[in-house]
Amino acid sequence: MSSNFDVILHLAEAHGHDEFLRRLEQAYRERGVGQDLDYACIEGYWRGEAALPEAWRQRLAREMIPGQRQAQYFSTSAVSSVFYGWALGDLPLPDWLVCWERLVVLLAPFTSDCYLASNWMPRAHYVDGKIPAREWEGVMRDAMLAWAGALATGEGEWSGLHRWLLDAQADPGWLQRVLAGIPKLSSSQLDILLNLRLYLTIVREQLLLGEQGPDHWIDWLYSFVSRLDDLPYRLNLRGDMYAFCHNLALPTLRLLSVSPRLAEGLLSEDHNRKSASNTLFSMFDLSVLMAEPLPAFVAWLDSLPGQVVGGLRSSERFVTGFPAASLALEQRRFAAKGEIYCFPISPESVGWYRQIIGRVPSGDRLFERLCEVLRDHLAEEQFHEVIASVVANDERAWVHWDILSRALDTGRLYAYLGAANDSLRHAAVRRLMKLAVTLRQPGADPKARDAWQAEPENRQLLERASQAYPHLFISALFVHDLWSGADSFERWAILWRAASPDDRQRMAGLLLGSLHYAQRGFDEPVRFAESRYAEAPEAFQQYIAKEHPYNLSDIAALLGAIDSPLQALTAAVAVRFIKPSQRPGKAIFKAVRRGLSAYPGSFSALEQKEQLRLLPLMDEACVEACRDALVQLLGSSSKPVRVPAAALIARCSPELIERCALLDTPPKPRKTILTGMALSRASGMAGLIARHLDDKAHDDYSRSLSLDALERTRYPLQGLDPWLDLDLAALQAIARDATIAPAVDLYWDDRVAQLTEALGEALGRYALSLLAESGEGGLPRRVRQITRLMPAGRCSDLALHAVEFWILREDSTEFDWLLPLLDLYGDERAVNALVKAIKGWKKQRKAKAALGLRTLCRIPGVYGASQVRELWENGKFAEALKDTTRQILVEAAQQQDMDLDEFLELLVPDFGMQRDGLRLDVGSTVYTVRIAADLSLAVVAENGKAGKSLPKAKAGEDPAKRDLAEAQFKALSKNLKPVLKQQGKRLVGHFQLGTSWTAQTWRRLFVEQPLMSCIGQAVVWAAEDADGQPLVRFRPDATGVLIGLDDAPVELPADAQVHIAHPLELDVAEREAWAQHMADYELTSPIGQWEAAVCPPTEQELGAEQIDRAKGVNVTRAQIGGLLDRWGYTKGHTGDGAMIDDHYAYLDNQRWMICLDHDGFSVIFEAEESVEVGSFTVSRKDDDGPYVPQRLKDLPPTLLNTLLAQAETLLRLESA
DSSP: OSSHHHHHHHHHHOSSSHHHHHHHHHHHHTOSSTTSTTTTTHHHHHHTSOOOHHHHHHHHHHHOOOTOSOHHHHHHHHHHHHHOOOOOOOOOGGGGHHHHHHHHHTTTTTTOOOHHTTTTOOGOOOOOOOOOHHHHHHHHHHHHHHHHHHHHHHGGGHHHHHHHHHTTTTOOHHHHHHHHSOOOOOOOHHHHHHHHHHHHHHHHHHHHHHHHHHHHHHHHHHHHHHHHTTTTHHOOOOSTHHHHHHHHHHHHHHHHHHSSSHHHHHSSSOOOSHHHHHHHHEEEEEEEEHHSSSSHHHHHHTTHHHHHHOOOOOOOHHHHHHHHHHHHHHHHHHHHHHHSOOOOOSSHHHHHHHGGGGGGGGTSSHHHHHHHHHHSSSSSHHHHHHHHHTTTOOOTTTTTTTTTTTTTHHHHHOOOOOEOOHHHHHHHHHHHHHEEEEEETTTOOSSSSSSSEEHHHHHHHHHHHHHHHHHHHHHHHHHHEEEEEEEHHHHHHHHHHHHOOHHHHHHHHHHGGGGGGGGGGGHHHHEEEEEEEEHHHHHHHHHHHSSSSGGTTTHHHHHTOOSSSSGGHHHHHHHHOOOTTOOOOOHHHHHHHHHHHHOOOOHTTTOOHHHHHGGOOHHHHHHTTTTTHHHHHOOOOOOHHHHHHHHHHHSSOOHHHHHHTTTGSSHHHHHHHHHHHHHHOOOTTHHHHHTTTTTTOOHHHHHHHHHHHHHHHTTTTTTTTTTTTTHHHHHHHHHHTOOOOOHHHHHHHHHHHHHHHHHHHHHHHHHHHHHOOOSSOOOHHHHHHHHHSOHHHHHHHHHHHHHHHHHTTTTTTTTGGGHHHHHHHOOHHHHHHHHHHHHHHTTTTTHHHHHHHHHHHHSSSEEEHHHHHHHHHHSOOOOHHHHHHHHHHHHHHHTOOOOHHHHHHHHOOOOBHHHHHHHEOOSSSSEOOOEEESEEEEOOOTTOOOOOSSOOOOOOOOHHHHHHHHHHHHHHHHHHHHHHHHHHHHHHHHHHHTOOEEHHHHHHHHSHHHHHHHHHTTTTTEEEOTTSSSEEEEEEESSSOEOOTTTTTTOOTTOOOOOOOGGSSOOHHHHHHHHHHHHHOOOOTTTTEEEEEEEOOHHHHHSSSSTTTTTTTTTEEEHHHHHHHHHEEEEOOGGGGGEEEEEEEEEETTTTEEEEEEEEEEEEEOTTOOEEEEEEEEEEEEEOOOEEEEGGSSSOOOHHHHHHHHHHHHHHHHHH
8 A cells, every 4th residue: 555545544444343453454564563563462452352562552652753644634534434434333432532542542653643633533423323413522521521530640541641741740630620610512622622632642652662852742742733722712711721731731841941942943933923833932831931030031032033032922821920021022022023912010011111102103003002001000190291202292193092091180181182192182081071070879870860960170170171172072972971960961052152063063963863862751952952953953954964874764763753843854864864765664754744744844945856755755744735845846857756756646635636736737747746646546536537637738648547547436438538439440440550669570470460360460569569659657558458359368478478578688678668568467477487587687687687576566466466575585685686676565565555564464366266266257157166175176067066177178168268267277276385385484474473463454364365264274363352361262164254162153353453373372281172173174284383382481591682592502414404494594694614604584574583503514515514503593673774682581472482492493303
């Protein structure tokens, strides 16, 4: 075998102890190892039948070579898994490390590589059969502790190493005491401890060789230093961390302290703190052994080049225990590199710091640190001399904001206010403010209401200083100081009067941010702000114009919560952070409406683009108050104005439109008003629309919309619509003389001709031309009047062809005009085609994806919008596209006059189903499709005969109706189970959060909705009265009647609240009774209602912000991945090294965010990779705010129970 690695691989693949021993004997023979010794001793040692004779141990110890790295790091982990697969076999788990130790001894001729620890650790997953990771860790920890005990007492083979440590005045029991204080060791901690055991095992064997020179031991220590230096950190040791490594390596460190090897190593290595020699000097506390006698240490330092000395690091024990030696090192470091690493404290060192501070660049961190040390160790007068000499007149000098924290001389502090150094001036401001007050009660909370009281003499000085230096003191203002009594409105008034315009802007911002104190009964800041606003409104306006938008949303909400002249600022504040078309939270709606109604001039003062942002927030009171400014805005020729302006008018009542004389305005604004009226759903609007149908301000689009509006209300259109009674021939005649848009030729093909065959080519092209030239959204009325002459199925096929054509032109926008066909004729086929395309575009073609999402929301029915919701919640979009998708849903909700939550709840497609089923009329007969309890479909003929599919066509059927019926049945059968699966997932979220609905809303969602009623009857519900008291638990039956556990009918009060019954609420007997009830009716819960475990929290958990019940659990990658996927978690962001450190789940339209952190694992899947579980944390956000961490006691009980149950599942998984 050509290499050591080949030997090791050959041994690992032995697949049995006998074969291994034969191969090992052959390898020894080829290398000439122990030919004069009895190999049978090796066999007995390997099998644990006898100790290895000293002759063999000495022979093998001579084969060990420091730093012999033949085992190829990236290969040996795979090799070791092969080896241990047979070697561990039936070996008891506590003996695994004994097996490993024998291996270290026997492989000495081939490797003594330190990777024998990390890559050859006998791990749980190397053997057949599942050994829980936590059990393995526990046994390995006990085995390590037992080994440390043997080392402490000198038991057995460890007696020699025990004496070696004692002779060097080391403590052999240190390791045992450390491990005894660590109740649980993780896999990573065991790995690094095995490095230590490997090192000490090798030292133990080397001691058998008798007297060895210092270099022998030093070589071995150097070969392991990089593997041991992290031990104190990985074991989370407290106190003097470096003493741990120092003690266990002390015999060799003593040799190294008097050896030239250290200097040679420092000279040959990179001059950085991570080099081996530097690590031994600092982290192994070698410096402590060299510090005395001081002259010798100084001579040693002086023998080294300055660059080497400058790179040396020091431990805390060296600095505090040997200040003179530490000072000598820092003095030479400073001379060589102008740096100081540690700051030993002694009279000599403080004197030296005072001496050199003038030589340090005043802008360096070292200068700042020296100032802090001198502040803490010089008398005030002496420190003043330092400040005066090196800080006060140096504009570049940088000192800490607390540099004057020990100063008591207020006169000197006042003088510092005039210094040239800015950081000193600000430090003086803070100190003067601190000295101007005292706590009313010693030990009181300094942030509490009126916790402070004035110190009269110093307060007067503070006010004089504020008058003289307003800019300095304004930069140090905090509103909370007014609340706590640490500051006064009188001083704020002084500063306001003396302030520059820029400083007044800062004060204005602070005052606006202080409005929340009014909610705590402290309204003085509001009154103070009102008087400043009356005096200088421009300061507040300029602050709003310059402040970052993110900081203004809270101010807008605060303005809406008070009655104050400051509300005149609301509009200016809101337009800074509201994005175009954004629907902000309810608090912002309230604030803007109150502000505009009370102060309409604030709307007039805005620029046009700013006014547009507020239109979606306005109500009728705002329209009436801001009438003149709105008319001016509506008269704009800017296209972006028309859509939001018309939407605003659509929300107005006809009475308001007439009361405000909006139709007595000039033609331009009046056209937008007429468009908005046509879009309105308000009762009584039809008469107003009809009276103004001949208004000359109308264009084709607004008149078409107006006719549509009248038609919706069944208003007579005779004489109003010239195309009302035109037949096919008349329309074809019009088409023959029409000019066709060029875009139609690019789209027209044989398939389009076939689909529009009923119209004739001329009229088909004309309809498409009208569509292509339509400048507004929606399918034009005249196009609809033409396409109504086509069979319904052909219209849907044309819409499908159009969207497929559009999808294929991925990078083109020239065929966007085809999409309005889907507004009327899109069906589930078009929805599915769009969804598939959007999933492919979500990264590279975000604009195209956004238009596709918007189109989905316009397709008839709710199936398209429901898929947009699904993509938003589960589509793994980038943040920008996710925000766009949410906004599209918000706009769709606004068109239905709903908020987003209500709209999303109603997005359950019915595919034409009614309570009694889906009626399929084929002309000669009508079939009814019903959903069975197992969610299969039953097609029932008029004679009562039932089948699983639509019967074949028969004579006498209407072909067009037959085509439509087949399409409806196909849509239902194809999409029923996916839709119900989606709804089941949403219902799980409601179950976990304990969501409740009013009785009326609940009926509409889960009883009257045909598809959801299938789910609703398989769930047990609970009702509460208006006071939150439990009423009854029940379920709907197949007919929609509510029944209780005893099948008796249940009546719900009108004011009842309904939620999904949770096992938390039921005793064991009732849970079992309901489970049996559902089984009797052969109903399967879609949410696992009765499998949900009840996991009460502990008092300690209720007071925490995270769930640690499963923290430290070790599971495999495949196990945790399967669970997290089932629970609805998605991977967090990939961090450094392509590692995944956490998973997230979102509930309630992403208002709740649950995070589970864990050991990082690679994006490359390895099923058996061990993963250590961390903590569950929960955060919540309002519509527009950031996520805020939640305390466990503030969580909905059902959510807390869900997370505790997940933690328990992980615990059981480990112990299974």
